[in-house]
Amino acid sequence: MTEPHAPHKSENTHLLYEFAYREPATLADLLVLMDQYGNEAELLAGGTHLMTQLKMNRTQPKVVINLNQIPDLKGISVNAAGELVIGANTSIHEIEFNAEVQAHYAALAASCASFGSKQIEIMGTIGGNLCNGSPASDTPPALMIFDAKVVLLSSKGTREMLLADFLVNPRETKRKENEIMLAVVLPKPVENSASAFLKITRVVADLAKASIAIRVQRNGDTIVNCAISMGAVAPKVIRLPRAEAHLTGKKFSESLLSEAAQIVSEDITPIDDVRSTTWYRREVSKAMTLDTFRMAWENCGKKQTVKLDGMENLFSTLNHAPIDLNENEERDIFIKLNGRDRKVRVQPHELLINVIRDRLELTGAKYGCGIGECGACTVLMDGMAVLSCLTLAVHADGRAIMTVEGLEGKPGKFDPVQEAYMESQAFQCGYCTPGFLMATKSLLNELPKPSEDDIRDYLKGNRCRCTGYASIVRAVVNSVEKQ
Ligand SMILES: Cc1cc2nc3c(=O)[nH]c(=O)nc-3n(C[C@H](O)[C@H](O)[C@H](O)COP(=O)(O)OP(=O)(O)OC[C@H]3O[C@@H](n4cnc5c(N)ncnc54)[C@H](O)[C@@H]3O)c2cc1C
């Protein structure tokens, strides 16, 4: 049965701006759309940035083009020249847990791990992280120390450029309106080298006050060469060539490193903003240079520890017909909701949270901030935690969605995770609890035996205003024992 279509209730909880929606299945189809719509189109990769911009009326595209059905945009491989090629639509989470990235591009893995929320990491992509042009994005410093290139594609062909040249100003890149980012390419790893990344934030789940990545190659005590890049300290992510030159070719000493750190603090051009002050950013940049350089220096030539998770193919492309919806047009989507096949008629701009709560009448997923910051709306999509307030319902077509109502244990029992939360008294008002439970399920799907650090890291994007996190962490530890 098709569920009846409920009217929107308020702007705070729903996305009211209407647009047409296209879901091409091949790059060729995508390029036709790019030529047709140009700057009237917005591309939807993970949607974590785009959805917040739409909600805040900062962009008003005629059409949203979803990239997620195009397999050529996803995945990580090593090409014949030994370069690492990362498809633009590869998730931040997949990059973090890629063995090649962890072994040879440690700064990049660390920058992905530093994202403010696990759900954003799972949904967000590297293409979105670079194309939104934010000076506070986490992956650009880590990519720029490797002289990473971006590959751009349009109907006229491909062009490549250094990421350092691609980024121009806040929210401004060299991408032309009919181009898409196809991939990011990192040069072959260099012998006896290592890299490290550090991010300073107000609270752990936040954008950077300042971030830094350093790559160094050493021969005994000599710094053969080094690259330093910083984020959130200038209108775009920058390299620090004067500090790099000061270190390159010299014997390592703490006084030499301190001089380089001083140069870094002089060459950045930070501003005062909501996250920090110019003074603090200059001061902290010195300590960040010292710590990050030492980490990279110590690791030169050493084999990096590789930590993999249990989920290899996140949100694989689906084998369904390409979707073409005009503004106001409706379409049936089919989802397996808590194990049951459901059909529901949606418009392109409708959000998954609204469809689940208003139309399918499962009110477990809660509406909190509406912009990705609290985790209250977390549901599982194909087994992984996503934010239903930043997910278009039409994007869920063909996928398995699980809400807190779908949790169950042995006959007549709660799910072991629910039992553990109750036994550990890990809730008071309970508003955040469905989100925490679903994030915990996602964690255990990936890492059946997480450490306490893994638990704190995985739940960093979920906010609780009453209970206190210690009892929640205790509950997750208990649920591991109950599995
Ligand atoms: C609560 C919250 C926390 C966040 N925390 C962090 C954080 O800690 N660190 C951080 O760096 N960022 C953070 N972000 C910002 C954002 O989530 C990331 O930048 C993310 O990587 C964006 O990727 P996406 O796939 O979701 O982009 P989308 O929102 O899908 O797209 C972003 C923009 O890029 C364009 N685009 C996407 N893919 C392509 C492509 N292949 N070719 C051309 N254009 C493309 C889109 O048109 C759009 O304009 C956060 C955001 C939120 C809401």
Ligand code: FES
């Ligand atoms: S309501 Fe979705 S993250 Fe807050």
Ligand code: FES
């Ligand atoms: S238990 Fe009340 S917000 Fe977490």
